[in-house]
Amino acid sequence: MNKLFETENILLIMRYVFVISMTILSLYPIFWVLSLAFSGSQSLSITELPADPSSWDRIRAIIPWPENFSIQNFIDVLTEQQFGRWLFNSAVVAGATTVFGVFLASTSAYAFSRFRFPGRGVGMMTFLVSQMFPGTLMLIPLYVIIVGWLNLENSYIGLVLVYSVTAIPFCVWMLKGYFDTIPKEIEESAIMDGASQAVIFWKIIVPLAKPAIAVTALFSFMAGWNEFILASIFMSEEQLYTAPVGLKFFVGEHSSMWGYFAAGSVIVSAPVVFLFLYLQKYLISGLTSGGVKG
Amino acid sequence: MKAQVVNNRIFSFIVIFTLAYFAFLHGLNDSVSRLYQQSEVDKAVILSGFTAHKMAGSDSLSLQDAALNLKASNERIADIKVLKLRGAKVIASTQDEDKHQSFPFSLPKDQKSFFDEAKKIKSAYGKTKGGQFLNPLVSYQWLDTASNSILRVVYPYLVNDRFKGVLQVDVLTEPKAVSPYYVIDWFILLVLALACLVFFNKKTLSNVNFKYISVSKNTLNTSVYLFLFLCVAVLLCVRLVHNFQIEQSDAINNITELLKSIELVLANTDMLWINRYGLDMQRLDEVSQPFYLQWMASNTQALMAKLFVYILLSSLLLIFFVSGSAAKTRDAFRENRQAYMYVLPAMLGMLVLVFFPFSYGFILSFTDTTMFNESLSFSERFVGFDNYLAILGDFNLFKELDGQTIINYENFYWTLFITICWTVSNVVFAVGLGLLLALALNDSRIKFRWFFRVALILPWAIPNYITALVWKGMFHQQFGVINQVIQIFGFEPIDWFGSVFTSFLTGLTTNVWLGFPFMMVVILGGLQSISTDMYEAAKIDGANRWQQFKYITLPSLKPTLIPAVILSVVWTFNMFNVIYLVSAGEPAGANEILITQAYKIGFEKMQYAYAAAYSVVIFMILLVYGVFQNKVSKVTDANS
Numbered sequence: 015m016n017k018l019f020e021t022e023n024i025l026l027i028m029r030y031v032f033v034i035s036m037t038i039l040s041l042y043p044i045f046w047v048l049s050l051a052f053s054g055s056q057s058l059s060i061t062e063l064p065a066d067p068s069s070w071d072r073i074r075a076i077i078p079w080p081e082n083f084s085i086q087n088f089i090d091v092l093t094e095q096q097f098g099r100w101l102f103n104s105a106v107v108a109g110a111t112t113v114f115g116v117f118l119a120s121t122s123a124y125a126f127s128r129f130r131f132p133g134r135g136v137g138m139m140t141f142l143v144s145q146m147f148p149g150t151l152m153l154i155p156l157y158v159i160i161v162g163w164l165n166l167e168n169s170y171i172g173l174v175l176v177y178s179v180t181a182i183p184f185c186v187w188m189l190k191g192y193f194d195t196i197p198k199e200i201e202e203s204a205i206m207d208g209a210s211q212a213v214i215f216w217k218i219i220v221p222l223a224k225p226a227i228a229v230t231a232l233f234s235f236m237a238g239w240n241e242f243i244l245a246s247i248f249m250s251e252e253q254l255y256t257a258p259v260g261l262k263f264f265v266g267e268h269s270s271m272w273g274y275f276a277a278g279s280v281i282v283s284a285p286v287v288f289l290f291l292y293l294q295k296y297l298i299s300g301l302t303s304g305g306v307k308g
Numbered sequence: 309m310k311a312q313v314v315n316n317r318i319f320s321f322i323v324i325f326t327l328a329y330f331a332f333l334h335g336l337n338d339s340v341s342r343l344y345q346q347s348e349v350d351k352a353v354i355l356s357g358f359t360a361h362k363m364a365g366s367d368s369l370s371l372q373d374a375a376l377n378l379k380a381s382n383e384r385i386a387d388i389k390v391l392k393l394r395g396a397k398v399i400a401s402t403q404d405e406d407k408h409q410s411f412p413f414s415l416p417k418d419q420k421s422f423f424d425e426a427k428k429i430k431s432a433y434g435k436t437k438g439g440q441f442l443n444p445l446v447s448y449q450w451l452d453t454a455s456n457s458i459l460r461v462v463y464p465y466l467v468n469d470r471f472k473g474v475l476q477v478d479v480l481t482e483p484k485a486v487s488p489y490y491v492i493d494w495f496i497l498l499v500l501a502l503a504c505l506v507f508f509n510k511k512t513l514s515n516v517n518f519k520y521i522s523v524s525k526n527t528l529n530t531s532v533y534l535f536l537f538l539c540v541a542v543l544l545c546v547r548l549v550h551n552f553q554i555e556q557s558d559a560i561n562n563i564t565e566l567l568k569s570i571e572l573v574l575a576n577t578d579m580l581w582i583n584r585y586g587l588d589m590q591r592l593d594e595v596s597q598p599f600y601l602q603w604m605a606s607n608t609q610a611l612m613a614k615l616f617v618y619i620l621l622s623s624l625l626l627i628f629f630v631s632g633s634a635a636k637t638r639d640a641f642r643e644n645r646q647a648y649m650y651v652l653p654a655m656l657g658m659l660v661l662v663f664f665p666f667s668y669g670f671i672l673s674f675t676d677t678t679m680f681n682e683s684l685s686f687s688e689r690f691v692g693f694d695n696y697l698a699i700l701g702d703f704n705l706f707k708e709l710d711g712q713t714i715i716n717y718e719n720f721y722w723t724l725f726i727t728i729c730w731t732v733s734n735v736v737f738a739v740g741l742g743l744l745l746a747l748a749l750n751d752s753r754i755k756f757r758w759f760f761r762v763a764l765i766l767p768w769a770i771p772n773y774i775t776a777l778v779w780k781g782m783f784h785q786q787f788g789v790i791n792q793v794i795q796i797f798g799f800e801p802i803d804w805f806g807s808v809f810t811s812f813l814t815g816l817t818t819n820v821w822l823g824f825p826f827m828m829v830v831i832l833g834g835l836q837s838i839s840t841d842m843y844e845a846a847k848i849d850g851a852n853r854w855q856q857f858k859y860i861t862l863p864s865l866k867p868t869l870i871p872a873v874i875l876s877v878v879w880t881f882n883m884f885n886v887i888y889l890v891s892a893g894e895p896a897g898a899n900e901i902l903i904t905q906a907y908k909i910g911f912e913k914m915q916y917a918y919a920a921a922y923s924v925v926i927f928m929i930l931l932v933y934g935v936f937q938n939k940v941s942k943v944t945d946a947n948s
Contacts, residue, residue, distance in 0.1 A: 037763045047778055068915030069796055
């Protein structure tokens with residue numbers, strides 16, 4: 015009895031209480047979306063409240079468990095709405111962004127990490143500064159370039175180009191930090207064996223940097239998968255909306271189809287959440303090991 | 309070696325010169341063809357106006373014959389088509405495809421654009437002010453066929469001054485012949501290049517002794533090349549301008565001839581019809597040729613300005629090349645070819661899609677561009693620092709509304725204040741929560757740590773726009789979960805987006821929910837790298853828990869925490885999605901942060917330039933913060 019009230023134990027209990035309550039808070043919105051998604055209705059509330067609700071009714075209304083369990087929202091959103099098509103668009107755009115973005119970022123990060131050349135410092139600095147460019151400043155010029163000059167309105171290519179290029183600075187800084195940790199001796203011995211620079215890069219550096227490249231890929235993928243402002247500007251045809259634009263469309267100014275929104279959100283979030291959880295430990299090391307140090 | 313260097317410079321000189329000259333030629337060609345096209349349009353409009361006048365005179369039975377006659381009598385008229393607006397009936401047409409139709413017949417569906425055009429002209433015909441038509445009654449468009457280009461002019465078709473329909477005349481225009489001047493100029497250029505090569509070949513150069521003037525050799529070379537270049541450039545410019553004037557007078561003669569030929573007709577008919585069709589009388593009047601002269605003068609001026617810019621740019625390039633900077637750059641490139649090849653793709657992309665848009669936006673911020681004056685030339689839109697003055701110089705934080713003094717939420721300083729509150733409160737809460745959670749989770753006695761870790765990271769993993777929309781739903785006044793909880797405790801539901809403070813809270817809650825996992829994970833990583841020996845040593849020295857935290861944990865966390873805080877300040881400062889999607893700046897724009905305000909100005913009020921200036925101010929604030937932060941962290945690094 016006495017032991018239970020020792021400082022150590024009280025602290026431990028306080029920690030438990032704190033951690034558990036925070037966990038509930040962080041999970042609640044997720045369960046809320048899930049319960050809307052599986053409710054089979056378009057309503058924003060979990061249950062229909064009677065005219066004069068009792069406390070119990072109200073408590074029931076905040077428990078994130080649907081009244082009637084149904085997967086109708088998922089079926090409808092994929093068949094009646096064009097959401098399937100939008101998902102496909104997003105997948106194409108995000109996939110291409112990943113491939114292209116990783117290529118661009120890894121080659122230049124390698125140069126910044128391994129070579130000393132005039133303009134290196136300036137290049138790294140401008141990459142960093144470009145992170146501070148406000149998006150609102152870039153929207154109109156980007157529209158002029160992509161739609162006016164390159165004539166890429168309603169085309170996947172326009173979005174892929176913009177997404178992969180705007181993700182470059184962050185990816186380069188992260189990859190460079192990782193490349194710096196790969197010992198130079200490996201390359202030197204490869205040069206002794208007569209390997210060319212290209213062979214060294216593709217056959218030695220890239221395989222060694224797999225974790226960092228995986229994180230860069232995740233980052234590029236999320237950049238393409240989650241963006242909605244540029245996508246809504248460049249893609250004016252409903253057929254070519256990306257999933258984020260479509261989701262916003264469900265609960266936008268003129269409609270409130272919360273059931274569709276919730277079901278769509280679950281579908282859109284699932285892949286990124288799993289990828290994220292799978293790759294998170296690399297993400298942390300990437301972020302902390304010089305990735306963000308000026 | 310020396311000869312090689314000099315030879316390289318001569319080569320680059322020729323290259324630049326060719327490029328610059330090509331630019332001159334292009335500018336000239338552009339201006340001349342624009343003038344030529346304008347004169348062709350004028351001719352065609354006059355001709356078809358004349359046709360319309362003739363047609364209006366004939367009665368409806370002989371209309372088709374009149375059209376055929378007119379087509380046969382003038383070789384420049386390709387086709388005539390008359391559309392009666394009521395019922396959309398074609399009442400006369402000389403087009404091949406309508407040959408077998410009996411008139412009148414209904415306009416085919418695929419020519420609906422013709423009908424739309426007719427309606428537009430009718431509405432223009434209805435609007436007059438003081439006897440003048442407000443909008444031109446004539447519309448024209450170029451039709452490009454394989455062999456020749458045709459101008460399609462659409463005119464009102466009036467019978468007894470009443471609007472019946474429209475008349476469409478396809479006028480053949482003469483394609484512009486390639487001027488022989490260009491060929492001659494190219495020839496001169498070629499000769500010049502060859503002469504350079506012959507005069508400055510390797511052998512001649514090796515005989516030149518630079519020994520005694522080696523100090524000023526570079527300067528000498530530079531000045532000699534520059535002088536040569538400027539001489540030739542000025543000579544050629546004079547020639548070009550002269551040629552341009554010849555071309556222009558040709559174009560004017562061209563139109564004067566036509567005017568003369570129809571002068572007779574005009575003398576015999578009522579001139580008023582032309583006025584009625586909205587044509588500029590001045591253009592028709594041979595006496596008032598000043599219109600063209602004026603046109604020419606403004607064009608010549610523009611051309612001269614262009615030439616000046618070209619000369620300036622190419623001189624700069626020349627200096628860059630002959631002074632040796634180019635050689636240095638090239639040597640650097642040769643030495644580090646591989647490095648540059650690796651950087652090239654990313655740099656190219658960044659230049660086109662990041663740095664160019666930035667510069668474009670920056671320049672835009674010195675204009676007064678809105679959606680309505682986009683087509684004006686840059687010099688007409690240029691306003692200098694007006695936008696910046698309007699943003700930064702507006703200190704009217706309060707305004708009068710219905711006799712009450714209220715805060716002017718659109719004022720820049722109010723928005724800046726909100727943005728700073730937003731950034732500071734977000735970072736403080738996120739770091740605080742993250743630190744507490746990390747410290748709690750670092751306790752190895754807690755069971756299921758992996759579960760808590762994963763559960764607490766989830767908010768970071770979910771796309772933030774979804775999170776924002778979800779919280780917006782949860783804050784709904786009537787159906788939102790949060791108001792249900794409040795009602796359980798017997799309180800009235802809150803209109804979250806109705807007042808400044810509660811609306812601010814909605815954004816804050818959402819963003820802290822989004823942001824604390826990142827901080828927690830970063831801090832957890834930092835905590836795990838602290839060796840337990842330090843704590844044990846501290847315990848032996850009798851340090852209590854707080855002292856351990858203050859003297860061991862916090863200092864060890866600094867290297868990981870500071871970059872994370874810097875990053876999250878920048879992210880939060882520009883966190884567009886949360887504000888835009890959750891509160892949308894409600895009520896009345898009071899909770900807008902700078903970035904959402906800039907978006908609102910640019911894309912809801914369509915004041916592009918003002919939004920650009922706003923964005924530049926945001927960038928400057930972040931840049932100053934970045935530089936300041938960099939200095940501070942350097943100082944603290946040096947101290948530790």
